[in-house]
Amino acid sequence: MNTHTDTILIIDFGSQVTQLIARRVREAGVYSEIVPFQLAETSFARIRPKAVILSGSPHSTTEIGSPRAPQSIFEAGIPVLGICYGEQTMCAQLGGKVEAGHEREFGRASLQVEEDSPLFAGLWKKGSQHQVWMSHGDRVVSLPEGFKVIGTSKGAPFAAIADEKRHFYAVQFHPEVAHTPDGAKLIGNFVHNIAGLKGDWTMAAYREQAVAAIRSQVGSGRVICGLSGGVDSSVAAVLIHEAIGDQLTCILVDHGLMRKDEAQQVVSMFRETYDIPLVHVDASGLFLDALDGVSDPEQKRKTIGRLFIEVFEEEAKKLGGAEFLAQGTLYPDVIESVSFTGGPSVTIKSHHNVGGLPERMNMKLVEPLRELFKDEVRVLGRELGLPESFIGRHPFPGPGLAIRCPGVVTRDKLEILREADAVYLDEIRKSGLYDAIWQAFAVLLPVQTVGVMGDGRTYEYVCALRAVTSVDGMTADFYPYDMEFLGRAATRIINEVRGINRVVYDVTSKPPGTIEWE
DSSP states (O other), X not given: OOOOSSEEEEEESSOTTHHHHHHHHHHTTOEEEEEEXXXXXXXXXXXXXXXXXXXXOSSOTTSTTOOOOOHHHHTTTSOEEEETHHHHHHHHHHTOEEEEEEEEEEEEEEEEEOSOOTTTTTTOOTTOEEEEEEEEEEEEEEOOTTOEEEEEOSSOTTSEEEETTTTXXXXXXXXXXXXXXXXXXXXXXXXXXXXXOOOXXXXXXXXXXXXXXXXXXXXXXXXXXXXXXXXXXXXXXXXXXXXXXXGEEEEEEEOSOSOTTHHHHHHHHIIIIIOOOEEEEEOHHHXXXXXXXXXXXXXXXXHHHHHHHHHHHHHHHHTTOOSEEEOOOOHHHHHHTSOSSSOOOSSOOOOSTTTTHHHHHTOEEEOTTTTOOHHHHHHHHHHHTOOHHHHTOOOXXXXXXXXXXXXXXXXXXXXXXXXXXXXXXXXXHHTTOGGGOSEEEEEEEEEEEEEEETTEEEEEEEEEEEEEEOXXXXXXXXXXXXXHHHHHHHHHHHHHSTTEEEEEEOOOOBTTSOSSOO
């Protein structure tokens, strides 16, 4: 059963920006949940939402077998908002007509407001024009009974429609994207004015509910949590500790591939600030010996993953075992585990740094963050009082520096890389850029070049710098540093880090590249 009193259900027909709809609803202070269209009927019965939003889609309603919303949603007496494909399927299902458009309407468009509406209240008045973002080929050509046009555009005569008696609204444009400047406020109007929801879903309320849910699930059982020092595992650990205290034990496995002083910083914060039972295992020798001579990226990952499981299992046994394993699984991980083209996935894939542990150790999962987006986890972290240095920390890969050191990993190369990375991040912080960047790091290339220092010739490594901006890590753009910053960072690295005599900057976006180098 859904534990949130007021929930808006978002039915995903496969749009690339459905997550943004959920974000906008939550920003309006109301909990939202995304389900794929294949699970919409059962989810609607389970969640019992106060309103429904129908997403966009790459499909066409004119195709045989294209996705539809459950008819029960339109018969439930609750408000429904259709967006793009959502408008088209709403019209097709309720007696209107949709046709393939002669011209695609893609990008910025101007919407003419034809009628005042609760959807536009306080924002748009009859006769005014506003920028919106369109992305469609098909278009509505006749409306179902009870609907009226409230907005038009050059390519969409039914760009915004409403059946105010039944509280059905639909727009051909995408209010969830930033390119529709008033879009978030329009969704807020649907949530508050039309659905009548208060907007009292806050992190304080979520924290209270999560603590109760953890206590209910765990009872008097023991929980172990793999702590990496990243924001997800840190917030999960602090939240679970608030719920069950010493029934939780965190295990930090230092594989020798962490950033400079990272293990010590994590241990200090948790032992000094939170008094959370924490086992710190220095297994660096084991991992680095096993990686000796290994250059294939996939083999590196598998070696690190296998050893991590073995060390974690061994430490758990020393504690006398545990019934539950805590993970920092986030909502995007849950959403992405469902295939919209091949049907719903039966098993939600596990997203954690200790892959394979639940199956091997026969443990139940505790995932208190699985309803939250990354930025919401950071808000919860602040609510819980975590230091800002942890909350705002850039993502860090499970295999650590091993995949930022292409080729064979050695202790000497890791030490060079740690120092270069520390200097680079220090320069970013001093320049006030850390929070503007999604992820930044140094890479030690398996290439040596000739240089000159003083009167001597050098033959040392090349260091590549990487920095990207992103919302969720799925796509990313390289960060556009000015050349003065890059020159300053390169000079510091070459002067302060022995073993590097050349620095380059990676200007590859994702796609076609990945964020990490391996």
